[in-house]
Amino acid sequence: MAKAGNWTAVKAALTRRFGAAAERLTDAVAGEPPALWQALASRGSVRAFRDPPPTAEELHMIAALALAAPTKSDLQQRDIVLVTEPDQRDALAALVSEQAWTAGAPAFAVICANHRRQRLIHELRGREFVNDHLDAFFNASVDAGIVLAAFVLAAEAYGFGVCPISAIRNRAQEASDLLGLPDHVFPVAALAVGRPAEEPEISLRLPLNATIHDGRFDDTGQRQAITAYDARRAAEQPYARQRRARELGEAEPYTWSEDKARQYNLPERADFGAFIRAKGFKLD
The missing domain is CATH 3.40.109.10 (NADH Oxidase)
Structure with missing residues (x-):
């Protein structure tokens, strides 16, 4: 029998990560959560x-x-x-x-x-x-x-x-x-x-209704989801610095979508395809 986790801790971590709409998930699943669920809900990357x-x-x-x-x-x-x-x-x-x-x-x-x-x-x-x-x-x-x-x-x-x-x-x-x-x-x-x-800190994620699809892919609400997520990230987990501020200026507020747009506004790994082909792969 797998070691059990705690629903209160799972709910708190999922709510922190995905927002208030995640609370109802824990109310709809029977039994005790596995300890792994609790660990996954609350995990974060470590850099020290x-x-x-x-x-x-x-x-x-x-x-x-x-x-x-x-x-x-x-x-x-x-x-x-x-x-x-x-x-x-x-x-x-x-x-x-x-x-x-x-x-x-x-x-x-x-x-x-x-x-x-x-x-x-x-x-x-x-x-x-x-x-x-x-x-x-x-x-x-x-x-x-x-x-x-x-x-x-x-x-x-x-x-x-x-x-x-x-x-x-x-x-x-x-x-x-x-x-x-x-x-x-x-x-x-x-x-x-x-x-x-x-x-480790729990990183906030996009709301689940933006990334979980039932039966068919549907992104009709993506703009609203991104806007709401941007506001939550800026308020609760702001970036310590703005990416490429010298070239692109300071944004206020500085949001997740602005950061990701800036990240992929700069050419990166343009030589990766050539590297992979040089390794012997055919990409046709």
């Missing part, structure tokens, strides 16, 4: 860590648990590179130095998509690989994403804190060289891993 750092044995255990996650057609197209050696760890942190906090991360787990093994299997069995198109890249990427989520769950269940770092793809070739990634293997995301130095 304390000693001691994770041991190799702890990281290997968490990685093994993550790799127990589902995988498309049992193809197992995902690997994990654990980075703990100080010089390599510092070099990886330097690649994502626009996020200054990463310099204090005691360990990294880099989640990689791996389509190299599938091609080796075809060589071993003497079978032609005839599906060399976009789906090969996509399947490996999704497998890696599943393991990324599983690693987060396993690490946090043990008491560690984690924070995903997609910025590793900003300098994907340099990261690939640092980690020795061969053709058909590429980094999807890094995870900073360690013992949290502070309680």
Whole structure:
């Protein structure tokens, strides 16, 4: 029997994250909530860590648990590179130095998509690989994403804190060289891993009626949902600084949608497609 959580704590966390409309969810589900539900409802990313750092044995255990996650057609197209050696760890942190906090991360787990093994299997069995198109890249990427989520769950269940770092793809070739990634293997995301130095904050999310769809996708209320969410974020969880304020000026109020619009108003990872093709993937 799974350990039970507490509905009061689940309701408080979901309401904090999604707004008042989330309160009714806990009233409609029978029985006691699993402890995992409570942990998921209240989880947050950790960017400050304390000693001691994770041991190799702890990281290997968490990685093994993550790799127990589902995988498309049992193809197992995902690997994990654990980075703990100080010089390599510092070099990886330097690649994502626009996020200054990463310099204090005691360990990294880099989640990689791996389509190299599938091609080796075809060589071993003497079978032609005839599906060399976009789906090969996509399947490996999704497998890696599943393991990324599983690693987060396993690490946090043990008491560690984690924070995903997609910025590793900003300098994907340099990261690939640092980690020795061969053709058909590429980094999807890094995870900073360690013992949290502070309680993580619950990040506010879009209201559930904007992101959960019954039967058919319907985004007719997106503008209103974004506007309401912007107001809530600005009032309850404002940004500490405005993105690209020097070029784009100060906005008042500075909202979530303004931040995301500014983020994708600047070219980023325009070379990622070329990097992936250079790894041997065909994206047709």
